[in-house]
Amino acid sequence: MAEEVKLLGSWGSPFSRRVELALRLKGISYDYIEEDLSNKSPLLLKYNPIHKKVPVFLHGGKPVVESLVILEYIEETWEGDHAILPKDPYERAMARFWSTFVDEKCIPAIWMSCWTEGDMQQNFMIQSKENLSILEGELKGKKFFGGDAIGMVDIAAFFIAHWAGVLQEVAGISLINEEKHPILFKWIEEFMSSSIVMECLPAREGLLAYFQAKKEAIRATKAPVY
């Protein structure tokens, strides 16, 4: 009998949506539990006592946390359909490298570009555009970072495909467009037209309203609210 699969997530979190995307690509059924991040549940605090964040993935009651660690776990546990990592060790190392690049470089620079002002904002915007150009270079004529099919790097870059656009609109800045990053722009179109991706993303209008409402609070702390 298959063990129970549960996911603690948050509606607006690009990190919990990553896990949902991976599960859906592999056709794995799961129970989803929505967390109120302003009032964290005892379940969340029990299963992720160190970071106290979503996503928390539970398989047979055993927790795995940190979205990229969860993606590797899912890949190793459900080997059959839709591989999200290559088999070759060098290609795997590259996929892990670029996923980490998205998390440690692209996302923080984009986030900070949206909530800072003046010279600081200018610096973050320059960094963001540079990082996105570097990332774009990795596509190298492929349909997706994963090749013909969506892979781990594409899943990690979900934030760039969807959340980044919303945040830019809220902040009134432009970081990604067809002129500046034509290849990345094309990847966004391709990625966002996948029916499985469309199933997984929080509605744009909803996300927009959410960040507009939290604008002042985020500006004050710069802390992520998902």
Add this chain to the structure above:
Amino acid sequence: MATAAKGVVLLDFWVSPFGQRCRIALAEKGVEYEYKEENLWDKSPLLLKANPVHKKIPVLIHEGNPICESLLIVQYIDEVWSNNPLLPSDPYERAQARFWADFVDKKVSECWTRLWKVKGEAQEEARKDMIEDLKLLEGELGDKQYFGGETFGFVDVAFVPLSAWFYTFETCGNFSVEKECPKLVAWAKRCMERESVSKSLHDPHKVYEYVCQLKKKLGVD
């Protein structure tokens, strides 16, 4: 018996705990490689070509292919040379190992970069965070021989190079690792009995000397 692997080069810097992770992993697997010391103030064309994105060491070059980021390098080494596995075979245990290695980087290394650069209240906060994070790691170790259980594993490789920095953490932060986390100190001593570790790590006083010189060079203090 050492495996004469085809074209393995490690671009590294003597005191780097990140580079040491790779040296330990290669030694555990018995892989022969060429060690190239980089001058971080005057980076070689080879380093800049092999790691154009971050321009950092360590970089492992295997059959002409560069792999960057120490934990990714260790995983690569584990996958290519399957003797003496560093990661467990069970996916759940692997996830826990990845989590804790990531914790060492996200928390302990992060605390350290605050601890030596700031003063006053900010340093006090960094000190508290560092002790808390070391205690969490000690909790994970428990009464096990290694983080990997009976066998020396991925988290041990990830964390043990920082044990050569305990003296530096203590001196800069004004606390005692032995007093706060005696099990970690005992674990570090056990790891040092392994040749892969003792040959890769430097004397803690040498590490401290290096940090003092670095502080002077950067005008911190």
